Amino acid sequence: MSARTVVERVLTDDVRARLFRPTGEATGLPGAAYTDPEFFAAERDLTFSRNWVCAGVAGDLPEIGSQVPFEIAGMPLLLVRGQDDVIRAFHNICRHRGAQLVASPMKRPTVVCPYHAWAYGLDGSLQKTPSFCGPGVNSHDGFDASKHGLLPVRCEMWGPLIFVNLDLNAVPLMEHLEPLRQRWAAYDFGLLRGGGGLRFELVANWKLAIENFVERYHLPFVHPQLNSVSSVKHTLHITDGDGFVGVGSRNFAPPPVTPDHLLPHFPGLDAEASTKAEYVELFPNVMIGVHYNHVYAFIIQPLAVDRTVERFEFFFIGDEAMTPELTQARRQMIDLIDLVNGEDIDIVQRLHIGCRSPAMAGSVFSPVMEDTTHKFQRIVVERLMADAGLAVMA
Ligand code: FES
Numbered sequence: 001m002s003a004r005t006v007v008e009r010v011l012t013d014d015v016r017a018r019l020f021r022p023t024g025e026a027t028g029l030p031g032a033a034y035t036d037p038e039f040f041a042a043e044r045d046l047t048f049s050r051n052w053v054c055a056g057v058a059g060d061l062p063e064i065g066s067q068v069p070f071e072i073a074g075m076p077l078l079l080v081r082g083q084d085d086v087i088r089a090f091h092n093i094c095r096h097r098g099a100q101l102v103a104s105p106m107k108r109p110t111v112v113c114p115y116h117a118w119a120y121g122l123d124g125s126l127q128k129t130p131s132f133c134g135p136g137v138n139s140h141d142g143f144d145a146s147k148h149g150l151l152p153v154r155c156e157m158w159g160p161l162i163f164v165n166l167d168l169n170a171v172p173l174m175e176h177l178e179p180l181r182q183r184w185a186a187y188d189f190g191l192l193r194g195g196g197g198l199r200f201e202l203v204a205n206w207k208l209a210i211e212n213f214v215e216r217y218h219l220p221f222v223h224p225q226l227n228s229v230s231s232v233k234h235t236l237h238i239t240d241g242d243g244f245v246g247v248g249s250r251n252f253a254p255p256p257v258t259p260d261h262l263l264p265h266f267p268g269l270d271a272e273a274s275t276k277a278e279y280v281e282l283f284p285n286v287m288i289g290v291h292y293n294h295v296y297a298f299i300i301q302p303l304a305v306d307r308t309v310e311r312f313e314f315f316f317i318g319d320e321a322m323t324p325e326l327t328q329a330r331r332q333m334i335d336l337i338d339l340v341n342g343e344d345i346d347i348v349q350r351l352h353i354g355c356r357s358p359a360m361a362g363s364v365f366s367p368v369m370e371d372t373t374h375k376f377q378r379i380v381v382e383r384l385m386a387d388a389g390l391a392v393m394a
């Protein structure tokens with residue numbers, strides 16, 4: 001069944017009409033949008049093949065020759081740092097018989113297939129086809145190596161974040177990001193320094209992890225400790241973004257663990273930004289938390305319809321944030337998210353279990369607290385319909 005047919009089957013006229021009502025009257029996506037393997041395959045072919053997808057951070061590829069496999073919605077991709085220090089992306093498949101080239105992160109001057117030892121340069125060009133035409137005969141006249149380089153994938157950076165796009169005609173990343181870059185123009189992301197990460201794996205659809213992240217209604221019930229440093233009372237909602245949606249706190253105030261050693265702030269922030277935190281979901285798969293003294297990227301990697309890897313990567317502000325005296329202060333930010341996201345895992349998995357029920361016909365949203373989750377579902381539908389060449393409203 002084509003991706004387009006599946007999209008039309010799950011996102012019926014009725015489902016879309018009810019989703020696109022005002023938040024307080026809308027009905028959310030049906031369970032099948034989270035549990036149907038054919039719908040997930042449609043998301044792979046549309047959402048994850050035609051949008052800028054976050055694939056990791058520059059620190060994943062520390063040196064020339066670093067090679068890192070990355071799988072998104074079942075598609076094997078490869079990130080490589082080239083001789084020119086530029087990070088590139090390719091399909092992680094050999095041009096000979098299609099074997100997966102790199103299975104775990106490594107460093108090597110060429111990309112070598114483990115099957116028949118074809119070797120590719122770090123720029124993807126095919127360089128060696130040993131004994132392709134018999135022992136010691138590496139090629140034949142009819143074989144053009146220049147036509148069998150690794151298949152490229154668009155790859156562009158935003159600060160330390162790596163984005164890939166399988167659509168070779170996609171708009172440049174910077175153009176795509178313009179609305180969000182304008183929103184955060186006061187923050188100098190050139191100052192970000194990588195300072196640690198977290199990884200979680202959960203039995204749930206990727207969208208549920210995001211829907212949970214963009215609402216703070218659950219803070220007092222699921223995260224009492226977070227609520228004490230970033231109270232639900234100070235919540236702000238970001239619903240006017242083009243391709244992004246999020247929440248924030250007007251008063252992010254964790255108690256300092258080391259009062260004499262405070263984390264440096266972004267320079268030049270106004271009074272409002274100096275207490276604020278914003279958490280934005282940039283469709284489809286990265287959420288970015290921007291605070292006056294640190295930033296994190298929360299990268300969602302869908303593996304299967306009910307299996308998702310979550311990665312957090314933390315960044316602090318300038319070299320002075322990375323001193324040994326500030327180890328504990330940096331650790332506090334990471335530990336807070338470790339606690340909070342650990343609390344979310346069980347809830348998100350329960351959402352997925354609920355989606356498997358035939359009785360799950362779609363959620364009801366709080367018009368005050370969940371306009372963000374509602375907007376995320378609308379973005380999911382708008383992008384899927386557009387990428388399938390369908391109109392959102394009949
Ligand atoms: S499949 Fe890669 S060299 Fe044969």
Ligand SMILES: [Fe+2]
Pocket residue numbers: 212213218222223340344
């Ligand atoms: Fe949460």
